[in-house]
Amino acid sequence: MFIDRARVFVKAGDGGDGMSSFRREKYVPNGGPSGGDGGKGADVIFKADKNINTLVDFRYKRQFKAPAGGNGESSNKHGRGSEPLIIPVPLGTVIKEEETGKIFCDLVNDGDTFVIAKGGRGGRGNARFQTSANRAPTFAEKGEPGEEFWLQLELKVLADVGLLGYPSVGKSSILRKVSKAQPEVAAYHFTTLTPVLGVVTISGDRSFVLADIPGLIEGASEGVGLGHNFLRHVERTNILIHVLDVSGMEGRDPKVDFDAINEELRKYSEKLANKKQIVALNKIDMVFDDTTIPDTKKYFEDKGYEVFLINALSGEGLPELMERAYYYVENYEPEPEATDDTVVYEAKPDVEFVITRGDDAAFYITGKRIERLVAMTNLSDDQSLRRFQRIWRFMELDAKLKEKGCKDGDEVVIGDQRFTFQE
Known part of the structure; x- marks a missing residue:
């Protein structure tokens, strides 16, 4: 069966969580923090394979989730990074982001690869947060979520x-x-x-x-x-x-x-x-x-x-x-490729954050930095929560929310977390 279009979901692996631990040795009564960092989550990579002719396999499997990185351990042991998830596709496959239609890549030659979704970095263990002011930090970061996309795959036949x-x-x-x-x-x-x-x-x-x-x-x-x-x-x-x-x-x-x-x-x-x-x-x-x-x-x-x-x-x-x-x-001489009619995926400077009012009357804060901060913060740990609040004040989120009309008791949503706003 010849299939030349497919819709798939890919998610890179989340980073491993950092560890919160302290040295416990016989002659070291007040050992310092020794929590290791989490490992990097696996990337999702598309690879052109000359032995595949159609996209028929994507009719039966539409979701691809890469493994997460290993969690950090005590004694400053870092978590293991995960091997990338490689997805083979036929030569001539164009990969687009479904939401925007932007072209990520065009895999023409055998062996061509493209990292479509990057794995999250591992969270830092509590040993990373030791300072002269805080000699015994109890908190560690959670792993960064991996990138995820809904994609459109299109196969264009390669013929002379x-x-x-x-x-x-x-x-x-x-x-x-x-x-x-x-x-x-x-x-x-x-x-x-x-x-x-x-x-x-x-x-x-x-x-x-x-x-x-x-x-x-x-x-x-x-x-x-x-x-x-x-x-x-x-x-x-x-x-x-x-x-x-x-x-x-x-x-x-x-x-x-x-x-x-x-x-x-x-x-x-x-x-x-x-x-x-x-x-x-x-x-x-x-x-x-x-x-x-x-x-x-x-x-x-x-x-x-x-x-x-x-x-x-x-x-x-x-x-x-x-x-x-x-x-x-x-004797064919290919014409030079136009550079303005194909939108290639590339990293863009992140806007600090954007505040919008949802249909449920909640205030939604979106932005890569703030969403990553919330996802990697252990909100159940007091020290970790205080650190989050300091960053919140540094980013002047309270003032920005009030400018948008946020009042005491209103709900604020960042990523998967919901907060109640208080002066």
Whole structure:
């Protein structure tokens, strides 16, 4: 089963908790703090694997949670860091954040990796908080929560040459004839519903990958028919063979079809519309007049396209067409990638915090620093709580909350914790 889209949830491992302990040795009656730090939580990493062809595995497993780091121990023993969780995906997988649509990465080459979610750092043990003013701190930090995301995975087929055209123009027949691939062939539209790849061998070690991509119809750029499913896979190809039915047996005009399809490509992506195209006029055996083929051939040649006359069933004209396609594959020069149409994930300076009023009348404080502080604070420990309150005052949260209209008894929410505001 060919699956080219998937929705998954990933969560990196939480950091291990720091330890609160003190030295207990025979001749050291007042041993100092000796709690070790927690270990780092596991990262979640996507890795491109040439042995995987589809995203079908993600139909059965949609959530991936990496292991947490080990907790710190006494005698200043640090917790063990967890090994990363590696998730294999096919070559050509684009990974986007579901909420924003931002592209995290595009894994094209075998072995490419990307850290999609970073594991939380381990909490500091109480030995880290010893100062001249506090010689015996009893508190330790909890581990930092790991990053988590809902993601959209999209697979774009990696092929050198793509067969472009309306349904039932003979694309599948061409692929069957020139390679060992076995796409379904029948006399009805949309026989091919998923991309099919075949390796075309010209001679010796000269070969390229040819893709039979589901047929395109008008409105595809707006998602009509197979729409974006088709166009997403066309993006990966270097050269396009535009297959047209020159016989007109189904009442179609190859000139009109050609212009309509290219208009859909242009609407979807200007870069896609500018890809190199070779025109293949198929079903020449079904033309019974002397003018249709020469006139149609001249029409496209006048537009600057190379035209090949073929019969996909008998194989007539296919060797010459494949030889020419291979020439363009070998001499293909990729265009420089645009830098402004792809949003790449990158760390951004964190706004200190934002205060908003929720529908439940509670005041919500959001911000990476304050949320991390709450998550890593042991609120049941008196010393740890006093430290949290000092940071709270340093950040002037009381004043900011009052500016937003917060009064005694109102509820304040930070992350998973709820507090009651008091002057």
